[in-house]
Amino acid sequence: MIMAKANSSILEVKNLHVSFGKSDQQFNAVKGVSFNLKMGETLGILGESGSGKSVTALSILRLLPYPLAHHPHGKILFEGEDLLQSSSSRMQKIRGNEISMIFQEPMTSLNPLHTLEKQISEVLILHQGILREEERRKKIIELMKLVGFHDGEQRLSSYPHQLSGGQRQRVMIAMAVASRPKILLADEPTTAVDVTTQAAILALLQDLQKKFGMSLILISHDLNVVHKMADRILVMQNGQIVEEGSVKTVFAKPKDPYTKTLLRAEPSGKAISLKKSARSLIKANDLQVNFSIKHGLLQKVVGTVKAVDHVSFELREGETLGIVGESGSGKTTLAMAILGLQQYTGRVYFEGNSITDLSNKALRSYRRFMQLVFQDPFGSLSPRLSVSEIIGEGLEVHEPTLSKNEREKRISQSLKEVGLDERTRHRYPHEFSGGQRQRIAIARAIILKPKLVVLDEPTSALDRAIQKEILDLLRALQKAKGLSYLFISHDLKVVKSMSHHIMVMHKGEAVEFGATEALFQRPKHAYTKTLLKAALDLEINNHG
CATH class of the missing domain: 3.40.50.300 (P-loop containing nucleotide triphosphate hydrolases)
Known part of the structure; x- marks a missing residue:
């Protein structure tokens, strides 16, 4: 410092x-x-x-x-x-x-329609008045190198979605320090x-x-x-x-x-006890997701990115599988494939039945049993809908025959289960704190009585005290309802406190899989060791 x-x-x-x-x-x-x-x-x-x-x-x-x-x-x-x-x-x-x-x-801060060169150029024109293209380009390459891009010149034609989260943040830093504030x-x-x-x-x-x-x-x-x-x-x-x-x-x-x-308020606790008789809920065999790299005015395909590369795993009833890895490693893409929200090759089985080749109409009957809680409780709830409308939206799709009174009872019950006052159901998201909004998102997921809930960084936008409350809530709901979780997170302490098993992903591959305690104590893959060392270094700096 x-x-x-x-x-x-x-x-x-x-x-x-x-x-x-x-x-x-x-x-x-x-x-x-x-x-x-x-x-x-x-x-x-x-x-x-x-x-x-x-x-x-x-x-x-x-x-x-x-x-x-x-x-x-x-x-x-x-x-x-x-x-x-x-x-x-x-x-x-x-x-x-x-x-x-x-x-x-x-x-959300970078324009998805503009290349990195154009976005950094705008900063240089606006704040430094550099109008000559050659001069700007030279300055941009210097800035890219300054923030850690060794291939800065080759990256200038890239768009934000083609970068990892860490790389996008480096671009934002380059733009912020361009004028040496x-x-x-x-x-x-x-x-x-x-x-x-x-x-x-x-x-x-x-x-x-x-x-x-x-x-x-x-x-x-x-x-x-x-x-x-x-x-x-x-x-x-x-x-x-x-x-x-x-x-x-x-x-x-x-x-x-x-x-x-x-x-x-440090994350604490461990995964709930798992029944020995627990049956297989989700099984993924050899999943692959490829994204095409397009270039030029005609968007010609010039290559392929393997976002998920031959990944297989099994998740049992009541079990939590933690998925960790850096931004761009394929964690969320894998989860979207499991939910049928991303095209893939390979096979996915739900309770022993293949759901890979089902039509959208046939897959809908399974979707009520597979729900998703997003990372950002601010962006995942519509500001135009009341809490009651947000939570009850799924009921209108999957249980359209419910009467208005029955629907209101289910909504009230879901709010109680996540620790919120049912009388608040007619308020809007902006009237709640971040932790309360995440509870609303969880209520929306559990109202359909799912068997699988995908939790995509559900606590990363919350402070430690609220984070601990949400983790305790998720464990309590899992125990009461027998839920299975796919728990995606970059916070190793959080994953350790929730998961029975952990899968480590790196560049689309599952490079390590194992029981939580064993993986933390005896990591095998070099990338897993790097992750654990980085987390430990931060802890040493904190307490040492």
């Missing part, structure tokens, strides 16, 4: 308030937040989803939607200038030049990547910070990441700062009850 070179503050936030909505229906997202950022310092901001972390960061760059969001009180002083009073033209000059931001999900805001920069990629991204940020002398505001719910990177920490809850101090002090002697809860 980079300690401050001087005591002078480059940024001061004073009594910041952020409100959403009209005066008669106002929601106060940030309430009286004050802090300062010194030259060359890294300030970590911790807190659960909805605590006001990102809203505070977005306020610094005035990126909140106006007039929906406004600042009734407060000042944000950048080198003495109050950004809340600056003109729009002045803010355009500051954004990207003086203060830059890396967003949490690079796939004085402050870099990093909002959950490693949330969606595996531990090896996470370590590489953090090392890159530290290297760039040292090289350019930047100040860094790091927003995260991952305690290990903040401990590794930050000089000081702010802990936020319900829009307020509940604790502030040096990393060493806050981690060793936390004062606020919420901070203590966060520090205690």
